[in-house]
Amino acid sequence: MGDIVLPEGDSTLRIVISPIPPEVANLYVRVTDEAGAPQSGALISVNGATEVTGFNGECAFPELTPGPHSGSYSKEGYQVISVTLNGVAIPFSNGNF
Numbered sequence: 001m002g003d004i005v006l007p008e009g010d011s012t013l014r015i016v017i018s019p020i021p022p023e024v025a026n027l028y029v030r031v032t033d034e035a036g037a038p039q040s041g042a043l044i045s046v047n048g049a050t051e052v053t054g055f056n057g058e059c060a061f062p063e064l065t066p067g068p069h070s071g072s073y074s075k076e077g078y079q080v081i082s083v084t085l086n087g088v089a090i091p092f093s094n095g096n097f
Contacts (some may be wrong), residue, residue, distance in 0.1 A: 024063040031057045031073070042075040 038057025
């Protein structure tokens, strides 16, 4: 930061501030079966936002605020699973978090 030098007499100093944007986190999801094959068409929900996994079994939830989030996974033929995500990697195998 530099010095502010005011001349003699009345002066007005105008300061414009901007809020610091909140930190964000990206959540990447990869769904596989027990053999490690990608599972497309799985419905993944996080805090009400929903994505469907693509041909590679992956989807993403960009710019989430850090902290706990509620999530669920569902796919026809598999049990529906609901979890709370706390920024910790959750092992996933055969439809189970």
